[in-house]
Amino acid sequence: MHGFIAIYLREMLILKRRFKRQLAGMAVSPLLYLVTFGYAMGGLIQFGDVPYLHFLIPGLVAMASMTQSFAIASDINIARFYWNIFEEFQAAPISRLAYAAGETLAGMTRAFIGVAVILLLALLFGVRLSYGPLFWLAVFLNSFTFAALAVAMAMLVKSHADQALLTNFIITPMAFLGGTFFPIDKLPDWCQAILYCLPLTHASHAIRAVALGYPAATADYLALLAAGLVFFWLALYAVGRARD
Amino acid sequence: MIRIENLQKSYGAARAVDGVDLTVNRGELFAFLGPNGAGKTTTIRILTGLTKIGSGRVTIGGCDIAQNPRAAKRQCGLVAQHINLDSELSVRENLDIHGRLFAMPAQERRRRIDELLEYVEMTNRADHLVKQLSGGLKRRLMIARALMHQPRIIFLDEPTVGLDPAIRRRIWALIKRVRQDDATIFLTTHYIEEAEFLADRVAFLDQGKIVALDQPQNLMAKLGLWAIDQISGENMETHYFQSRDEAAQFSAGHDSAFTLRRVNLEDAFLSLTGKKVS
Structure with a gap:
């Protein structure tokens, strides 16, 4: 437990030092999406009786909880490849579980701050949705999934450049295709089948359903939980492999 | 205190450590001397759990590093060759996180941090961010951090590399002081004077093998x-x-x-x- 607290606390101290910059960074892209897609173009689009801005915000919540939690991979990499701090953890008598859990929770914390920023922006745009416990459960599972994936990837890559490449190939496509900006149920079946393999699609569905007051599908939560557990197991394995 | 039996480590076809046998006694200041690439850092990385053991057996304070790595690590403090401090955290925070990693209770952490900052003459820098410190101060902080959990063995990997001569002498004085406090010190260096000045015994390492091992004066007296x-x-x-x-x-x-x-x-x-x- 002490190892887990040390790892998590260290990340929080660094987050505290960079908090203002970090917060501004978390607000920029959602604000641009809200202005461009929601405000400027959104008036032209309506899904059923849901205005586009209302449709978009839960998608942005799903996207932000993914990107912010996955961003912990960059911090881990900087600590590993530039500052060599990872050696300090390897030489300490702590378990792989303590390390992986501490970093995963740090990623999740970033995700929750990112989501809070979006909900505040939504309020500024005059949008009020339902944010009940199932909303937060979906955010929790989504951020757990992508923080765990981030820890695994950060351990498996050999350089910081590889990490940027992974973000480009995994996170950016998922951000656009995972039901963030458009409903995927209008797409052909084969295309839907592919997109339902993405964890973010399940997160967008669950978060949007609850936020707009529709019943949430248990399957989405189970899919996220399963992905999260697989990625966390992968993270544990990868931490052990990170020694040369 | 440290027992190494037929230690080997290869990277592909290259043998970094090639059959090292060694015993380091309690309270001894032992130095590995050799040129860059001789296998000094690889050996220290294996002993401190940063690199997987290839073959052979290593025990630290009686604990096998492969079978009981956490018990072995608890007894060791490591000062790595390169600066590996958290530059965005303060001096105190760096020491505190280290104490937490080694399961030190809060009160003991506070007491030990104050004590160590005094020891390395950095009390007035406690709340400075590490990125504001000079190279010599960072090195002193790394030594303080390695001592934080009161290890029985301290590994110093090229502790004065890249430092100017005046600061190097200050670090040497600090190492001698640590040694007086009943710690076992395992040092690697490629500075002749460092090994001569500090070590009780020196092993010459070349291409992953120990070619000679004795007290510095005995190694020299043969000539x-x-x-x-x-x-x-x-x-x-x-x-x-x-x-x-x-x-x-x-x-x-x-x-x-x-x-x-x-x-x-x-x-x-x-x-x-x-x-x-x-």
Whole structure:
């Protein structure tokens, strides 16, 4: 437990030092999406009786909880490849579980701050949705999934450049295709089948359903939980492999 | 305190450590001396759990590092070759996180941090961010951090590399002080004077193998006490003598340029391996 607290606390101290910059960074892209897609173009689009801005915000919540939690991979990499701090953890008598859990929770914390920023922006745009416990459960599972994936990837890559490449190939496509900006149920079946393999699609569905007051599908939560557990197991394995 | 039996580690076809056998006694200041690439850092990385053991067996304070790594790590403090501090955290925070990693209770962490900052003369820097510190101060902080959990063995991997001579001497004084506090110290270096000045015993490491192991004065005494570098044209030849008189006699019989000096560990290393350490 002490190892887990040390790892998590260290990340929080660094987050505290960079908090203002970090917060501004978390607000920029959602604000641009809200202005461009929601405000400027959104008036032209309506899904059923849901205005586009209302449709978009839960998608942005799903996207932000993914990107912010996955961003912990960059911090881990900087600590590993530039500052060599990872050696300090390897030489300490702590378990792989303590390390992986501490970093995963740090990623999740970033995700929750990112989501809070979006909900505040939504309020500024005059949008009020339902944010009940199932909303937060979906955010929790989504951020757990992508923080765990981030820890695994950060351990498996050999350089910081590889990490940027992974973000480009995994996170950016998922951000656009995972039901963030458009409903995927209008797409052909084969295309839907592919997109339902993405964890973010399940997160967008669950978060949007609850936020707009529709019943949430248990399957989405189970899919996220399963992905999260697989990625966390992968993270544990990868931490052990990170020694040369 | 440290027992190493037939330690080997390869990277592909290259053997970084090639059958090292070694025992380091309690309270001893032991130095690995060798040129870059001799296998010093790889050995220290294996002993401290940063690199997987290839083959062989290592016990630290009686704990096998492969079978009981956490018990072995608890006894060790490591000062790595490069700066590996959290530059965005303060001096105090760096020490505190280290204490937490080693399960030190809050009160003990606070007491030990104050004590160590005084020890390395950094009390007035406690709340400075590490990125504001000079290279010498960062090195001192790394030593303080390695001592934080009161380890029985301290590994120092090239502790003064890249530091100017005045700061190097200050770090040496600090290492000598640590040693007086009943710790076992395992040091790697490619600085001759560092090994001569600090170590009780020195092992010469070349291409992953120990080629000699003894007290510094014994390693040097095999050649003699005095050396004469004879310079003729572009060549330099070194001759060794047991006494200054013998050396003087030798130089009187020749008319080329001479430099008379004490034998050092570089001479001993060169005579055994045909290479210079640095």
